Amino acid sequence: MNAPLRLKPRLSHLRPGKPLAALCLGSSLLMAGSAHAGFLDWLKPKPDTYTQTRYPIVFGHGLYGFDKLLGIDYWYGIPNELRRSGATVYTTEVAEVNSTELRGEQLLEQVEEIVAISGKDKVNLIGHSHGGPTIRYVAGVRPDLVASVTTIAGVNKGSALADFLNTIPKDSPQFSIILTLGESLGKVIHLLSGSQANHVQDGVAALGAMTTEGSARFNQRFPDGIPDTACGEGAYSVAGVNYYSWSGASPSTNILDLSDLITKTSALTFPKGVATDGLVGSCSSHLGQVIRDNYRMNHLDEINQLLGLTSLLETDPVTVYRQHANRLKLTGL
Numbered sequence: 001m002n003a004p005l006r007l008k009p010r011l012s013h014l015r016p017g018k019p020l021a022a023l024c025l026g027s028s029l030l031m032a033g034s035a036h037a038g039f040l041d042w043l044k045p046k047p048d049t050y051t052q053t054r055y056p057i058v059f060g061h062g063l064y065g066f067d068k069l070l071g072i073d074y075w076y077g078i079p080n081e082l083r084r085s086g087a088t089v090y091t092t093e094v095a096e097v098n099s100t101e102l103r104g105e106q107l108l109e110q111v112e113e114i115v116a117i118s119g120k121d122k123v124n125l126i127g128h129s130h131g132g133p134t135i136r137y138v139a140g141v142r143p144d145l146v147a148s149v150t151t152i153a154g155v156n157k158g159s160a161l162a163d164f165l166n167t168i169p170k171d172s173p174q175f176s177i178i179l180t181l182g183e184s185l186g187k188v189i190h191l192l193s194g195s196q197a198n199h200v201q202d203g204v205a206a207l208g209a210m211t212t213e214g215s216a217r218f219n220q221r222f223p224d225g226i227p228d229t230a231c232g233e234g235a236y237s238v239a240g241v242n243y244y245s246w247s248g249a250s251p252s253t254n255i256l257d258l259s260d261l262i263t264k265t266s267a268l269t270f271p272k273g274v275a276t277d278g279l280v281g282s283c284s285s286h287l288g289q290v291i292r293d294n295y296r297m298n299h300l301d302e303i304n305q306l307l308g309l310t311s312l313l314e315t316d317p318v319t320v321y322r323q324h325a326n327r328l329k330l331t332g333l
Contacts, residue, residue: 051325052086054333055122055147058114059091060107062129063206064185066193067093075128076304078321087325090114090123093195094134097186099205100218103130104137106197111138111145122147124328126321128303129153129280130210132245132287133218140222143239147333149225149288150324153247153277153302156226157219157284158212160276164269166211170204179203215284231283233290242333243288246320248297251278253311263298277302291324 061067061074073079079089094106111123124147127135132154139146155162168175186201208214219226225234225243236243251267252260263278275282275294282293296314300306304317 047086048084049086051082051322051329053088053124053325053328055120055124056088056090056114056118057082057325057328058111058123058125059089060094060125060127060131060135061092062127062131063210064096064189065093065128065131066096066189066195067091069189069193072307074303074305076308078304078318081318082321082325085322085325088118093193093197095186095199095201096189097183097201097203097206098199099202100130100133100137100209102200102202102205103134104141106199107134108138108142111142115145121145124148124150124333126150126152126324127154129299130155130206132156132285133209133215133222136222136224136287139241140224143241146241148242148244148328148331150244150246151285151287152245153280153285153299154245154287155210155215155280155284156245156287157281158215159210159280159284160212160270160274161266161279162207162210162214163212165207182206225288227286231286233286234288236289242328242331244291244324244327245285245287245289245293246291246295246324247280247282247285247293248277248299248302249275249282249294250296250301250311251276251298253296253298253301253314254309257298257301257306257309259300259306259309260298263300291327295320 059075059079066074068074075091079091082089092107092110094103114123115121122145125135125138127150132151133156135149135151139149165178168178182203183201190199209218224238224241227234234243251263254260267276267278270276270281277297277299279299285293296311297317301310301317304310310317
């Protein structure tokens, strides 16, 4: 195939005189205009890229979690705020009430899809509560797909509340009632969230996964990032995956927040003096690099719930997520 014909500009027809002067004047004005436009471009505000991570951010919800429920985000206002500053964000949905392994397999399928859609070979996983072990499962079986794991009040070493509920005899009427109510709540959330997935609710499996004993068994299989000491830090990076964690330590934070009633009550199941957000102990939440474990937040404040009613005396949760996304960005993740 012949190469396209290129025409060289012919300048010989230009003669000195007014036409040439006019051309020079026009060129001068054009250059001045270009310079002026460049100056105006310099005055324009630069795009906000504060949270623009290299890899997409993928959120994994906790027990009784969802993507959207009656139009309300589980991660209230957080994904959109991160997107506003340049991040690519995906929210996922797994079984509301079930084992870590089953939830992890469901999440893995979505991660594989996100990798294919985004064109990126890895993702940054962020999980809240039972979402913590769930994202750790994905990193454990497919570390090649994961750039970082961040657990927020992750049930990484179990929960005293789960241990308390596990002491109730499994053949007792009390346990049967709790189990029925727990699984029914999962089904209601599943229905109201409009999910098309066929999620099975298994309260016994979920409870067993979040006890101290169940968490210890899971950690034997997936030890990456888990501290060797009771309240220390774990390895910051394993198999190319960076590990982070943070959590709150205040069961009650806002008098207008009805969720405080839940976390204040559940906090009674923890030993006296143990720092907790009401559902997960601060030390139990430790994984990898501990950003902080004593935010003035309860278990729902950590995801900016209930509808943003959080403590006025603490950093806005959305800001904490922004700062962490920027941390991932500066780390090259």
